[in-house]
Amino acid sequence: MVSSSSYRDWAWLPKNLLWSIVETYLDQFSDFMRYSSVCQQWRCVALENNHRHKQTLNIFKACHNKLPMLLMGAKENHDEKRLLFSVTEGITYEVQLPSPCHNRFFGSSFGWLFTVDKTIITLLNPFTGRAIPLPAFKDPFGYFEDYMDEIRDYFVEKGIILSDPCLSPNSYEVVVIYGGMCRLAFFRSGDNSWNFINTKRDYVFSDVVYHKGQVYAVNCWSELVKIDVASEVDHVVTKRSRVCAQVAYLVESQEGDLLLVQRFWKSIDVDDENNSHSKTFKFKVFKLVYPVGEAQEKWIEIKNIGGQALFLGDNHSLAVSTSEFSGCQSNCIYYTDQNHVISPPYVCHGLDDDLGVFNLEDGKFQPHYIPDLSEKQMFPPIWFVPNLKGN
Numbered sequence: 001m002v003s004s005s006s007y008r009d010w011a012w013l014p015k016n017l018l019w020s021i022v023e024t025y026l027d028q029f030s031d032f033m034r035y036s037s038v039c040q041q042w043r044c045v046a047l048e049n050n051h052r053h054k055q056t057l058n059i060f061k062a063c064h065n066k067l068p069m070l071l072m073g074a075k076e077n078h079d080e081k082r083l084l085f086s087v088t089e090g091i092t093y094e095v096q097l098p099s100p101c102h103n104r105f106f107g108s109s110f111g112w113l114f115t116v117d118k119t120i121i122t123l124l125n126p127f128t129g130r131a132i133p134l135p136a137f138k139d140p141f142g143y144f145e146d147y148m149d150e151i152r153d154y155f156v157e158k159g160i161i162l163s164d165p166c167l168s169p170n171s172y173e174v175v176v177i178y179g180g181m182c183r184l185a186f187f188r189s190g191d192n193s194w195n196f197i198n199t200k201r202d203y204v205f206s207d208v209v210y211h212k213g214q215v216y217a218v219n220c221w222s223e224l225v226k227i228d229v230a231s232e233v234d235h236v237v238t239k240r241s242r243v244c245a246q247v248a249y250l251v252e253s254q255e256g257d258l259l260l261v262q263r264f265w266k267s268i269d270v271d272d273e274n275n276s277h278s279k280t281f282k283f284k285v286f287k288l289v290y291p292v293g294e295a296q297e298k299w300i301e302i303k304n305i306g307g308q309a310l311f312l313g314d315n316h317s318l319a320v321s322t323s324e325f326s327g328c329q330s331n332c333i334y335y336t337d338q339n340h341v342i343s344p345p346y347v348c349h350g351l352d353d354d355l356g357v358f359n360l361e362d363g364k365f366q367p368h369y370i371p372d373l374s375e376k377q378m379f380p381p382i383w384f385v386p387n388l389k390g391n
Helices: 015-025 029-036 040-047 054-063
Strands: 069-073 081-086 091-096 105-109 112-117 120-124 131-136 156-161 173-178 183-188 195-197 205-211 214-219 224-228 233-236 247-252 258-269 276-289 298-302 308-312 318-321 332-335 356-359 382-384
Touching: 015 040, 029 040, 105 382, 112 156, 120 156, 120 173, 156 205, 173 205, 183 205, 214 247, 247 308, 247 318, 258 308, 276 332, 276 356
Parallel strands: 105 156, 205 247, 308 332
Antiparallel strands: 069 081, 069 382, 081 091, 105 112, 112 120, 120 131, 156 173, 173 183, 183 195, 205 214, 214 224, 224 233, 247 258, 258 276, 276 298, 308 318, 332 356
């Protein structure tokens, strides 16, 4: 037992000493966050006039309740910077990346981003600087290898992480949609290679989700497929629809239901030189149900998602409770452009970009971020929930 004479109350060290520690040693924001977590006194000292981390602190305050923010490339695709836009505040923050990254981001599960460099997929937490390179991506079916150099940032369309690598460093799993036929590949931490799932036929998947302990994927015909990634067995859950959407999304609602969102766009002329741009004109939302007396589950269209909002795009599709976020609109879909130019330079920003908010009740569209004319040839935007707690 420690005697009272040897006890030291570290919380009440002189402020000048505590401030000296902040200024001298806390270069990384992750160190700053750990320092702030020691006790209330240390946190107060850390927050006082801390200009070095003021920008990141503002981001932390804006996203502490897990509301997605819009992550975009900085002007001229600056390798060491990105922009984060808060839809509820209407404020854009500039983020300094721990290390340069000249590739497109996608995925965004648990605060981790996916990025691809040639055949290497890397998981990156842009705030803590932690990066996890995954094994080389070598498709045994050869669907993308002939043209991978031309679409190097897009041979992997989407990715999800089934559990947080910070919490499960030895047991996290990753699923991606890749190649021109939009097939599935699976990776488990500790493995030396990817497992390429050879389904019964080419479904051409549009989205993938981890729902109630199972991996589900869907195509643009609303055909839902349950995938056993361990045995590579696929089971068709719902029938193929007669209607083909441009994109289909899978989202787990706040109530735990599995939702399907269909997105439809059309081409419109944007100038006198016959240049066109795709513009979304409709969304439809469905819920997976198992009708009594029927042998198969089916999608039932719903017109109202209640007090929640959906965030859709190149990210892991998300549903949030709007009651927790002032300024976040209920019964709405926040979406980003997904009809990308898939080879550099990426002309995916501008006044005619296809991003905004869709209200399910009245069917109206409105903008959430309006880029200016100088923000062209930049990386596509993506919804992202920063995680500042990873090590």
